[in-house]
Amino acid sequence: xxxxxxxxxxxxxxxxxxxxxxxxxxxxxxxxxxxxxxxxxxxxxxxxxxxxxxxxxxxxxxxxxxxxxxxxxxxxxxxxxxxxxxxxxxxxxxxxxxxxxxxxxxxxxxxxxxxxxxxxxxxxxxxxxxxxxxxxxxxxxxxxxxxxxxxxxxxxxxxxxxxxxxxxxxxxxxxxxxxxxxxxxxxxxxxxxxxxxxxxxxxxxxxxxxxxxxxxxxxxxxxxxxxxxxxxxxxxxxxxxxxx
Numbered sequence: 001x002x003x004x005x006x007x008x009x010x011x012x013x014x015x016x017x018x019x020x021x022x023x024x025x026x027x028x029x030x031x032x033x034x035x036x037x038x039x040x041x042x043x044x045x046x047x048x049x050x051x052x053x054x055x056x057x058x059x060x061x062x063x064x065x066x067x068x069x070x071x072x073x074x075x076x077x078x079x080x081x082x083x084x085x086x087x088x089x090x091x092x093x094x095x096x097x098x099x100x101x102x103x104x105x106x107x108x109x110x111x112x113x114x115x116x117x118x119x120x121x122x123x124x125x126x127x128x129x130x131x132x133x134x135x136x137x138x139x140x141x142x143x144x145x146x147x148x149x150x151x152x153x154x155x156x157x158x159x160x161x162x163x164x165x166x167x168x169x170x171x172x173x174x175x176x177x178x179x180x181x182x183x184x185x186x187x188x189x190x191x192x193x194x195x196x197x198x199x200x201x202x203x204x205x206x207x208x209x210x211x212x213x214x215x216x217x218x219x220x221x222x223x224x225x226x227x228x229x230x231x232x233x234x235x236x237x238x239x240x241x242x243x244x
Contacts, residue, residue: 023084024103025102027107027111029107033076033079036076038100046072046089052086054106083105121165124165132159135154139151153198163188
């Protein structure tokens, strides 16, 4: 199951889409208000006349912007969609109506994901994925039960960290859509919730191995052959796991 998850995540890396475009107002956190801005050196008024949403819906307004010297602002709070927003302002510059269009980008984190930052993030994810794959392979190849147990926990924690980073990357807008961000978020919470039952099972498994080895050692010390000692130790230890 974890190998399949590893392969899926490796494929998803190539779907990462760094946002490199320049926006007039930059990046805004989803659900937060943003001050729509217009500079006009010689205007008696400036109004917001229309706003285009990421879903291509255009809402026509005539909101008067607040004046502060030559700066005009209007607080806009309807940022519930992720993507590009465009707003148009019109003012009487030098007595002649002049209209201009500006843009900004909304994502869950309100953070710009530059190409250099996205490259570092992808590089980190690749390293973590390789470490995860190595620890997972070691879990199946190593016979020592302590090492097998440790590598299993390492692989689980690495996968947890990978899902968390990928989730945050999606929040910052690096993933090509909210669907992938949601997938990594679900994986992260599943792996987090699984830690408690895994701890209980791991504790039970350690107790079983310790009890099994103790019975096995006592029986072999009494001169019993290893095959008979192994069978008897399994029965006395509960017999629900095979000890190494």
